[in-house]
Amino acid sequence: xxxxxxxxxxxxxxxxxxxxxxxxxxxxxxxxxxxxxxxxxxxxxxxxxxxxxxxxxxxxxxxxxxxxxxxxxxxxxxxxxxxxxxxxxxxxxxxxxxxxxxxxxxxxxxxxxxxxxxxxxxxxxxxxxxxxxxxxxxxxxxxxxxxxxxxxxxxxxxxxxxxxxxxxxxxxxxxxxxxxxxxxxxxxxxxxxxxxxxxx
Amino acid sequence: xxxxxxxxxxxxxxxxxxxxxxxxxxxxxxxxxxxxxxxxxxxxxxxxxxxxxxxxxxxxxxxxxxxxxxxxxxxxxxxxxxxxxxxxxxxxxxxxxxxxxxxxxxxxxxxxxxxxxxxxxxxxxxxxxxxxxxxxxxxxxxxxxxxxxxxxxxxxxxxxxxxxxxxxxxxxxxxxxxxxxxxxxxxxxxxxxxxxxxxxxxxxxxxxxxxxxxxxxxxxxxxxxxxxxxxxxxxxxxxxxxxxxxxxxxxxxxxxxxxxxxxxxxxxxxxxxxxxxxxxxxxxxxxxxxxxxxxxxxxxxxxxxxxxxxxxxxxxxxxxxxxxxxxxxxxxxxxxxxxxxxxxxxxxxxxxxxxxxxxxxxxxxxxxxxxxxxxxxxxxxxxxxxxxxxxxxxxxxxxxxxxxxxxxxxxxxxxxxxxxxxxxxxxxxxxxxxxxxxxxxxxxxxxxxxxxxxxxxxxxxxxxxxxxxxxxxxxxxxxxxxxxxxxxxxxxxxxxxxxxxxxxxxxxxxxxxxxxxxxxxxxxxxxxxxxxxxxxxxxxxxxxxxxxxx
Numbered sequence: 224x225x226x227x228x229x230x231x232x233x234x235x236x237x238x239x240x241x242x243x244x245x246x247x248x249x250x251x252x253x254x255x256x257x258x259x260x261x262x263x264x265x266x267x268x269x270x271x272x273x274x275x276x277x278x279x280x281x282x283x284x285x286x287x288x289x290x291x292x293x294x295x296x297x298x299x300x301x302x303x304x305x306x307x308x309x310x311x312x313x314x315x316x317x318x319x320x321x322x323x324x325x326x327x328x329x330x331x332x333x334x335x336x337x338x339x340x341x342x343x344x345x346x347x348x349x350x351x352x353x354x355x356x357x358x359x360x361x362x363x364x365x366x367x368x369x370x371x372x373x374x375x376x377x378x379x380x381x382x383x384x385x386x387x388x389x390x391x392x393x394x395x396x397x398x399x400x401x402x403x404x405x406x407x408x409x410x411x412x413x414x415x416x417x418x419x420x421x422x423x
Numbered sequence: 424x425x426x427x428x429x430x431x432x433x434x435x436x437x438x439x440x441x442x443x444x445x446x447x448x449x450x451x452x453x454x455x456x457x458x459x460x461x462x463x464x465x466x467x468x469x470x471x472x473x474x475x476x477x478x479x480x481x482x483x484x485x486x487x488x489x490x491x492x493x494x495x496x497x498x499x500x501x502x503x504x505x506x507x508x509x510x511x512x513x514x515x516x517x518x519x520x521x522x523x524x525x526x527x528x529x530x531x532x533x534x535x536x537x538x539x540x541x542x543x544x545x546x547x548x549x550x551x552x553x554x555x556x557x558x559x560x561x562x563x564x565x566x567x568x569x570x571x572x573x574x575x576x577x578x579x580x581x582x583x584x585x586x587x588x589x590x591x592x593x594x595x596x597x598x599x600x601x602x603x604x605x606x607x608x609x610x611x612x613x614x615x616x617x618x619x620x621x622x623x624x625x626x627x628x629x630x631x632x633x634x635x636x637x638x639x640x641x642x643x644x645x646x647x648x649x650x651x652x653x654x655x656x657x658x659x660x661x662x663x664x665x666x667x668x669x670x671x672x673x674x675x676x677x678x679x680x681x682x683x684x685x686x687x688x689x690x691x692x693x694x695x696x697x698x699x700x701x702x703x704x705x706x707x708x709x710x711x712x713x714x715x716x717x718x719x720x721x722x723x724x725x726x727x728x729x730x731x732x733x734x735x736x737x738x739x740x741x742x743x744x745x746x747x748x749x750x751x752x753x754x755x756x757x758x759x760x761x762x763x764x765x766x767x768x769x770x771x772x773x774x775x776x777x778x779x780x781x782x783x784x785x786x787x788x789x790x791x792x793x794x795x796x797x798x799x800x801x802x803x804x805x806x807x808x809x810x811x812x813x814x815x816x817x818x819x820x821x822x823x824x825x826x827x828x829x830x831x832x833x834x835x836x837x838x839x840x841x842x843x844x845x846x847x848x849x850x851x852x853x854x855x856x857x858x859x860x861x862x863x864x865x866x867x868x869x870x871x872x873x874x875x876x877x878x879x880x881x882x883x884x885x886x887x888x889x890x891x892x893x894x895x896x897x898x899x900x901x902x903x904x905x906x907x908x909x910x911x912x913x914x915x916x917x918x919x920x921x922x923x924x925x926x927x928x929x930x931x932x933x934x935x936x937x938x939x940x941x942x943x944x945x946x947x948x949x950x951x952x953x954x955x956x957x958x959x960x961x962x963x964x965x966x967x968x969x970x971x972x973x
Binding site: 280304305306307308310311312314315318319333335336338339340341342343369370371372373374375376377392393394 | 430433434437438440445458544571574575577578579580581582584650658661666696702708712
């Protein structure tokens with residue numbers, strides 16, 4: 224399955240544990256577990272070099288606690304596009320828990336939500352089944368460029384940007400240029416490493 | 424009033440362009456109706472019984488004359504020559520075509536208007552005191568804060584797919600004219616012991632099928648923390664609000680199910696984490712917004728003999744002055760409410776010609792500014808006493824001089840089954856019949872202050888729960904029936920009305936209301952308002968009068 228991360232297309236290397244016994248899985252596999260599996264398997268997951276956690280909308284973000292220190296990826300879920308709990312989960316994972324790894328939106332999302340996702344701390348999306356990944360990558364960039372700025376501070380103010388008008392919380396000229404330059408000409412770089420793109 | 428700068432202009436245009444693309448994708452079949460629905464709703468576009476309906480935002484109900492003329496233009500060009508002012512201080516157009524809506528939004532953007540978040544499960548148009556900046560009982564202009572909230576809430580990346588719609592009201596006066604306790608969040612300006620102004624935060628009020636008066640979760644919030652506190656409330660609601668049942672998804676249900684204490688604790692804990700962060704409002708930011716709402720310079724004046732003479736000479740004018748004026752903070756001035764409740768007319772409706780006329784009168788007599796009230800009337804907030812007679816004459820020429828503000832024919836009504844696909848029964852013709860029945864101004868004045876609100880279904884858009892008399896349309900085996908409640912109130916003593924008894928058929932409503940009014944007139948004490956009689960006697964005398972012989 225393809226993912227779009229910061230406007231670029233990648234093959235998804237992650238495998239969901241999906242109820243299997245982790246003992247039978249190659250420890251080099253990037254392994255995605257849910258909160259229940261995380262609790263149940265605890266130490267046996269230590270041998271995996273790369274661990275991701277997937278959250279359901281009803282999960283409490285603060286339950287991730289210290290686990291986040293060794294987690295590379297948190298996937299948040301949209302059972303339907305209008306179930307917006309994942310927006311708050313992503314925000315809390317970044318802001319309250321200080322997570323710097325990948326936050327990936329999965330499930331039913333609309334391209335019209337990409338801006339909200341990006342501004343809420345999500346940097347990757349799972350491309351919906353059967354949809355052309357390139358067009359989602361393009362949409363990520365074009366949506367990021369749609370507005371020159373926003374009225375409220377969120378998670379899209381990158382370190383390398385100086386707001387043109389830094390007056391208080393109501394105005395942010397959050398130039399999304401960094402997103403745009405990444406994506407231009409860099410569509411469909413399948414299989415490349417996608418670590419470290421978060422410039423929060 | 425607030426004036427757009429380059430940032431606001433660009434933002435609203437970018438948003439209109441986005442919607443144009445979305446409409447094109449819908450027409451091309453790239454978006455299903457299910458997917459298009461939340462997108463169009465967040466731009467104010469509903470699909471009603473007969474046609475699309477476009478709800479245009481009038482932030483906190485304040486309009487310039489130029490904007491009012493543009494609304495008239497839209498009514499003429501893309502609708503059927505009229506518009507409907509709503510209980511959220513907005514305006515609705517009932518007959519636009521889908522393909523025209525991007526052009527309408529462009530036309531609105533030219534005059535600093537939009538339809539952003541007038542619908543959908545997001546933060547809706549923030550309402551405020553329609554007498555802001557002018558009322559004698561005001562602490563501070565509530566529109567400053569409504570504008571700050573409007574900006575913060577606009578396309579908020581986290582709170583655009585909430586469990587359900589979210590309504591915020593702000594009042595800055597001693598008397599509440601915004602129904603602050605019937606909102607998801609009501610903000611009421613208060614002064615603390617040090618004399619500093621801030622907000623009492625009231626949460627979880629609402630109407631619909633579960634009417635609840637809001638609960639105060641914080642007695643005093645310093646103003647600079649307003650946005651971080653709102654963010655904490657909204658985040659708590661977004662994460663914990665129910666999504667399994669449409670009818671239990673509002674914040675009032677969350678509050679009831681978790682308990683006020685636990686809910687408040689969750690909000691306060693989150694607020695503690697973020698309170699001194701990026702959302703803290705710097706003083707200069709508050710000043711920047713405040714400057715937009717600087718009141719016009721008005722010279723105090725003593726009583727005008729010509730005005731007194733005109734009242735003696737024209738009894739209609741005198742009656743209008745008694746019901747439609749409110750004390751202004753500057754002597755020699757008045758706040759004028761223009762009634763959109765012509766007896767026999769449709770509550771809240773105005774024709775394009777009337778909108779133009781109000782715009783002209785606002786230019787001549789009230790600094791070019793107009794307000795919309797949640798009771799579906801219009802306000803000119805800064806009129807000199809010497810101009811009142813000429814204004815009244817001008818209103819008369821436009822068919823807008825009804826002298827009935829706060830009286831029985833000043834009815835709030837939703838569009839009901841004439842337009843709305845949720846309605847069970849008609850609301851407009853019921854309002855028309857009642858207002859015609861009580862159209863004698865002397866009778867209405869003799870009955871005195873009263874609110875009568877009508878909803879065509881349990882969603883309560885006509886605020887029937889909060890009316891001194893409430894009328895709710897229900898469907899009984901395919902026939903329209905109406906349930907009557909007494910004792911509701913939207914003011915400082917907010918209360919939910921109590922059901923009087925079995926519902927009455929469509930043809931029996933006027934008679935039932937007449938019986939209630941006659942009962943009141945026979946049992947009231949001297950100068951006792953209708954609501955005070957109901958509070959004193961309870962509903963039994965009315966119940967007996969209405970159902971006693973059955």
